[in-house]
Amino acid sequence: MSLALPVTPAQAISGGSDVTSTNHKYSYTVAVLAPVIMCAGALIDNRHVLTTVTCVNYLEPSEVEVYAGSNKYYADGIRKEVNRLTLHPNFNSANFDNNIAVLTLASPLTPKEISTYAIKTISRAAAGSRLPPAGTLSDVTSYGAIDPNYTLPDVMQHAQFSNYTPAQCQAYKPNRLTGTMFCAGDKAGFKDACPADQGAPLVYAEKLIGLYSWGSSCGLVAPNPSSPVFTRISSVNTWINTVIASTS
The missing domain is CATH 2.40.10.10 (Trypsin-like serine proteases)
Structure with missing residues (x-):
């Protein structure tokens, strides 16, 4: 079975950097x-x-x-x-x-x-383990488009997102967060995930801590009501x- 490319691209990391063939540690x-x-x-x-x-x-x-x-x-x-x-x-x-x-x-x-x-x-965060402290930077990577206009990059994109406290995230998403979720983003708003980029891995200290799940803002200063929410692997x-x- 073979699926023909191109497929419809998911919107992905805005403000990221290219992952080149020479530094493809992701x-x-x-x-x-x-x-x-x-x-x-x-x-x-x-x-x-x-x-x-x-x-x-x-x-x-x-x-x-x-x-x-x-x-x-x-x-x-x-x-x-x-x-x-x-x-x-x-x-x-x-x-x-x-x-x-x-x-x-x-x-x-x-x-x-x-x-x-x-x-x-990639190794996974252990069951029940804590998230990195608020403000800690984690690596997110994805292949998709880099803006709401579905502009495709030539190569995989990488960015670093800052973890937010549950209180920060909950304040912007009242009664929507559960124990399987957490927020991460870029306070400056330049680096972001965009809608529909499901499954993008978020990695800290060589451990998978999250997968992009929902609520992206595609370039708004984070945290905000649309900041990216990740499934918590632990x-x-x-x-x-x-x-x-x-x-x-």
């Missing part, structure tokens, strides 16, 4: 290719990718591919078919609680593929481990 970031939209994801081992339910909801495994091993989503990488989509059973489409999905590749990435395409995996890690054990 090769745990993958593109999740579906018939209508491209999302992002994080490769956590040689057979499993984390993304959001909102990226793959209502799709069949045969409709989804993972593209890895390149700083471009359209060239120089490797495509892998997916044979299982596992959505969090407690996902809430009304408020995006538990917005997490595990994609199982039809065949694991081989040592040769990992070496040839310089692919890396809150769903026990479930992730259960899925991996059942699909390995």
Whole structure:
């Protein structure tokens, strides 16, 4: 099965910088290719990718591919078919609680593929672990467009977002945050996620702490009512481990 490119791009990081082939330390970031939209994801081992339910909801495994091993989503990488989509059973489409999905590749990435395409995996924040202190910078990466006009960059984009306290985030999103969510952004408003870039990994100290879930502002000073909200990996890690054990 092969999905034709180009797919409709998700809007992604505004104000970011290019991830070049010479500094591609973010090769745990993958593109999740579906018939209508491209999302992002994080490769956590040689057979499993984390993304959001909102990226793959209502799709069949045969409709989804993972593209890895390149700083471009359209060239120089490797495509892998997916044979299982596992959505969090407690996902809430009304408020995006538990917005997490595990994609199982039809065949694991081989040592040769990992070496040839310089692919890396990313460790996860441990279950129940705390988020980095407020103001700490974390790395976010994505392949999609860089503004609301769907302007496509040539290569993957990278930015650093500052973590916000739960009180800061809750003040802008009253009664919308749950224990599976947290906010991060750029106080200056120049670096941001844009709508629909589901699954972009947020990494701190070489640990995956979040996936972009909802509420982006695409260039407004953060935090604000539309600041990016991330699924908190430490809150769903026990479930992730259960899925991996059942699909390995």
